[in-house]
Amino acid sequence: MALYSSHLLQYPELKLGERIRDARQRQGLTLRQLASRLGTSSARLSQIENERVRVHLQDVLEVAEALNIPLDALIPTDVTLPYQITRDTDRRARPPKPTLLAYPDGSAGRSSPHQYWSLANLFLGRHLEPVLGRIMPIDEHELCFCYHDEEEFAFALRGTLEFRIKTPEGEHREELVRGDSVYFRSDLPHCFRSLEAEPAETIHVFCSPSVSTAGGLDWAHSRAIVYTGDGGSNLQRRIGQKLMLLREEHGWSLDRVARSAGLSGRQVLGIERGERAIPLDAALNLARAFGKPLRELIGLTVARPPYYFVQRSKDISSSPIRRRRTPVERPHAPPSKTCQPLLGDFPAKEMYPCFLRMLNVDLETLTLHEHHGQEFIYVLEGELELTTYAGDEEVHETLRAGDSCYIDSTVPHLLRSWTRNPYSETSAEVLDVFWCPLGEAYLFDT
Ligand SMILES: [Fe+2]
Numbered sequence: 001m002a003l004y005s006s007h008l009l010q011y012p013e014l015k016l017g018e019r020i021r022d023a024r025q026r027q028g029l030t031l032r033q034l035a036s037r038l039g040t041s042s043a044r045l046s047q048i049e050n051e052r053v054r055v056h057l058q059d060v061l062e063v064a065e066a067l068n069i070p071l072d073a074l075i076p077t078d079v080t081l082p083y084q085i086t087r088d089t090d091r092r093a094r095p096p097k098p099t100l101l102a103y104p105d106g107s108a109g110r111s112s113p114h115q116y117w118s119l120a121n122l123f124l125g126r127h128l129e130p131v132l133g134r135i136m137p138i139d140e141h142e143l144c145f146c147y148h149d150e151e152e153f154a155f156a157l158r159g160t161l162e163f164r165i166k167t168p169e170g171e172h173r174e175e176l177v178r179g180d181s182v183y184f185r186s187d188l189p190h191c192f193r194s195l196e197a198e199p200a201e202t203i204h205v206f207c208s209p210s211v212s213t214a215g216g217l218d219w220a221h222s223r224a225i226v227y228t229g230d231g232g233s234n235l236q237r238r239i240g241q242k243l244m245l246l247r248e249e250h251g252w253s254l255d256r257v258a259r260s261a262g263l264s265g266r267q268v269l270g271i272e273r274g275e276r277a278i279p280l281d282a283a284l285n286l287a288r289a290f291g292k293p294l295r296e297l298i299g300l301t302v303a304r305p306p307y308y309f310v311q312r313s314k315d316i317s318s319s320p321i322r323r324r325r326t327p328v329e330r331p332h333a334p335p336s337k338t339c340q341p342l343l344g345d346f347p348a349k350e351m352y353p354c355f356l357r358m359l360n361v362d363l364e365t366l367t368l369h370e371h372h373g374q375e376f377i378y379v380l381e382g383e384l385e386l387t388t389y390a391g392d393e394e395v396h397e398t399l400r401a402g403d404s405c406y407i408d409s410t411v412p413h414l415l416r417s418w419t420r421n422p423y424s425e426t427s428a429e430v431l432d433v434f435w436c437p438l439g440e441a442y443l444f445d446t
């Protein structure tokens with residue numbers, strides 16, 4: 001669970017020319033001397049050192065050999081970082097991720113009317129998929145109900161939104177204003193739209209028992225299935241659709257799926273079309289072959305109320321404060337933050353969104369902590385400092401409003417913030433979504 005430092009690098013940041021010049025000068029060699037060892041001209045070597053030409057790996061190897069130094073003196077080795085920061089300004093400069101919705105009959109997908117930006121795309125092995133959404137004001141007839149694994153949390157950053165969900169008890173509609181959030185079963189057909197003329201802005205975090213992070217794919221939406229009114233409630237149909245999507249995602253042929261399942265191609269086709277029930281032994285074989293838990297393949301959970309929970313911004317001040325089991329304050333020090341879960345009594349499986357208010361306290365009373373799981377942190381207001389590790393070095397990163405960070409919580413970390421204003425009680429406000437399969441009892445004191 002990590003991010004490779006080289007994934008953050010662009011070629012110019014390798015600073016190869018500078019590294020070669022430094023290495024040459026450390027050995028007291030002139031341009032001409034090194035050039036002659038390399039069998040090239042001083043003019044070409046000078047171009048390399050001044051970054052005027054793109055260097056091939058072969059050139060770097062030859063320089064390393066000529067100077068008798070290891071290759072990693074010129075090309076920095078990869079460090080694994082237990083965090084990925086997404087700055088608001090960088091995110092805004094990027095185009096949105098194309099998000100495709102698949103039709104259950106296997107016909108070509110359609111693009112989502114809304115736009116999404118991944119906020120943790122480089123973090124390998126993440127269990128949550130946080131995205132920033134721009135939710136468009138669309139007409140009733142353009143509404144597209146879709147469903148996907150397994151739970152979703154959406155927080156309204158700007159504008160007024162409509163959230164609709166089709167449950168076994170009928171369709172529900174909620175209006176969300178800035179600061180409201182909804183936690184819901186995303187395996188039920190649902191949709192969003194902006195109720196104002198302008199797009200609304202949202203944070204969505206998707207949680208599914210297994211995640212594919214290959215290629216930084218926005219899995220949650222690219223795998224969403226459009227609800228066409230017949231597939232959502234019928235289990236056999238849904239398993240068929242799921243199997244079809246998994247086969248497409250993996251680029252497997254029908255034959256390959258059939259072989260893995262121990263079935264014939266015709267049988268697999270029948271299952272995909274929802275005409276045939278899947279034998280349990282075939283389901284187990286397929287779950288293994290796709291690297292998915294059985295629960296994700298066959299949807300073991302039956303939809304029962306509550307289907308969703310809405311936390312209203314106006315009620316946040318009266319929502320209960322919970323104490324974390326792994327506090328960052330030293331014993332007997334005053335609390336450094338308050339933590340209010342945003343899911344009410346919703347029986348969340350593995351994802352716990354919280355609203356954190358960082359209190360303006362003496363920073364010396366705080367220590368790094370570590371705990372099982374991962375965290376997605378989004379700064380709503382103020383400025384914070386994240387302390388954690390890059391390789392074996394302690395690092396400090398400043399996060400401002402709109403910035404976010406995905407971290408591996410098993411690596412020691414600390415969020416702290418302060419304000420110069422001695423009268424201010426709060427120094428920053430943060431959305432913190434924990435992924436923790438050990439559950440609520442592990443995260444919070446009872
Ligand atoms: Fe969704």
Ligand SMILES: [Fe+2]
Nearest residue numbers: 371375409413
């Ligand atoms: Fe933490």
